[in-house]
Amino acid sequence: MRGVGKTVLLTQLRHHAEQRDWIVAHIEAGGEQSLRTLLGEALYEPLSDLDRPAAGRRLLKALKTALSFKASYDASGTWTFGVDLSTTPGGGADSGILSTDLKKIIKDVSLAAREEGVGLAILVDEAQELQDEELTTLAIVAQAAAQDDWPVLFALAGLPSLPQTLSEAKSYTERFQFTHVERLSDTDAREAIAKPASDESVTWSADALDHLVDASGRYPYFIQQFGQETWNHGEGTKIELSDAEYGVAAGRNQLDNGFFRARWDRAxxxxxxxxxxxxxxxxxxxxxxxxxxxxxxxxxxxxxxxxxxxxxxxxxxxxxxxxxxxxxxxxxxxxxxxx
Ligand SMILES: Nc1ncnc2c1ncn2[C@@H]1O[C@H](COP(=O)(O)OP(=O)(O)O)[C@@H](O)[C@H]1O
Ligand SMILES: [Mg+2]
Known part of the structure; x- marks a missing residue:
């Protein structure tokens, strides 16, 4: 569902990958742009961060392939990398056939990543918004990557309909592991509320904590909203039930006028x-x-x-x-x- 923390998780995954100097393409489906364009544009910055005069053979090849991939969706735009690629082999990611081109770019970039001693991470948020062909293609490329041992990680976040869509898309999905991200456990919900406060030497009374956990249904988004309103209302070093009641009411009001209202008005x-x-x-x-x-x-x-x-x-x-x-x-x- 929405508001359970999928995007937060995916972003955390990106941070972990970046801390290890991986090449990371983090995209969000659902807008005007195709998977091809989103991926191409997301790869430009990490690739250009890597180019340098002493770049290795694989990296040069990946840069050349990236240029052809860019040309496949943007006839008027080119990228400049600060290295001469005229005699470098590579390219060929501009056949126009999505699976061919995606396989080529992901192969060359992930092998360049290996040459650099790292990996490639492809992170896709709102993946249920991808076209069936795009989802199928990701499954095909993931299969090829696993077979040939390219150092690439795919992580997709989406609504609970995603696994079904993916399995309808193609029979390659045994390569994927599905994890349901749901409301927090009671323990985690309590920690999410009480720990940030105790870090600031503020304690929640037991009944205040109970009230907030109950009202939030343990959904991260609601915990955040109610917790924030309670925090802003509370004074001193103790949060009382009355603060929590106020915070929940104010938070509900905000949700009604924003989160829920925006959706209702769309119907x-x-x-x-x-x-x-x-x-x-x-x-x-x-x-x-x-x-x-x-x-x-x-x-x-x-x-x-x-x-x-x-x-x-x-x-x-x-x-x-x-x-x-x-x-x-x-x-x-x-x-x-x-x-
Ligand atoms: N691990 C977490 N730590 C802190 N806040 C979180 C966490 N997970 C979710 N949240 C809160 O819930 C909100 C919704 O999370 P988000 O990742 O945007 O949900 P989703 O992508 O599943 O719709 C965030 O803006 C944040 O306030
Ligand atoms: Mg999200």
Whole structure:
């Protein structure tokens, strides 16, 4: 779901890789740009950081291949690396066939990384937004990388529909390991709230802590929001229940007016009816047949509504024939809205 900490995790992974001087391409799908363009642009900076007169053979080759990759999506733009590549072998990542070009650039860059004693990390956020062909291609390249032992790591973060999309995309997915990032455990939620405070010599009273953990449902985003409001409201070195109650109320208000409202306002009247019919099971998932029943419509006639809601990122399909909200607490928010 949204707000559980996927982006935070991916960013942490990037920091670890950068600390080890890896070549890192960290991209976010879902905008106007294709995977090809996103990856190409993300690779430019780390590659240009590496070029130098004494660059090794593999690195020179990777730079030359990167130039051809750039040319494959940007006819008018070129990159300049501060080295002469005229006699260097390489290139060929501009056939226009995504799997061919991606394989070539990732192979050459990862082998250059090995020459430098490091690895290549490809990190993709909002991966559920990739086109099917792009996702398939990543799976194909990951397979090739594993077979030929290129030092490359792929990490994709996305909504829970991602594993299914990936397995529909191609039969190469046994190369991927799936980890569900969910709400925090009770212990971790308490630590996330109390530790930053105790680092500043402030303690939370037990009932204040209980209240915040309960109200947040242990979702990182809500813990952050409620915790911040409570912190700003509290005074002295002890946070009391009344501070937490204030913080939760203020935080809810903020969520209602921002996080939830922004999503609700994106829905048309018809879509709102559909969303209402998903409550109260929506946080966990409900059959689209049951939603249709409640609206006295056929599943087929609601297909486009459902598709639009998925496209807008308001709901997703955790399983075949099931719909669920992408953000926790959405059902309760909708219940608070007037018709
Ligand atoms: N490990 C963490 N440490 C601190 N804050 C976190 C952590 N994980 C999540 N958060 C909080 O939750 C918010 C949402 O996290 P984010 O990574 O953007 O979620 P997602 O990408 O899953 O939608 C962050 O802005 C931050 O406030
Ligand atoms: Mg995110």
């Amino acid at each position: 048309t009247v018809t879509e709102k009816k559909y969303l209402r019919a998903m409550c109260p099971e929506g946080d966990f998932g409900i059959g689209s047949g049951e939603v249709a029943n409640r609206l006295s419509k056929s599943v087929n006639s609601l297909g486009p509504v459902r598709a639009n809601l998925i496209h807008k990122g308001l709901v997703y399909a955790p399983d075949h024939g099931i719909v669920a909200f992408t953000v926790p607490g959405m059902a309760a928010f909708i219940d608070r809205q007037m018709e």
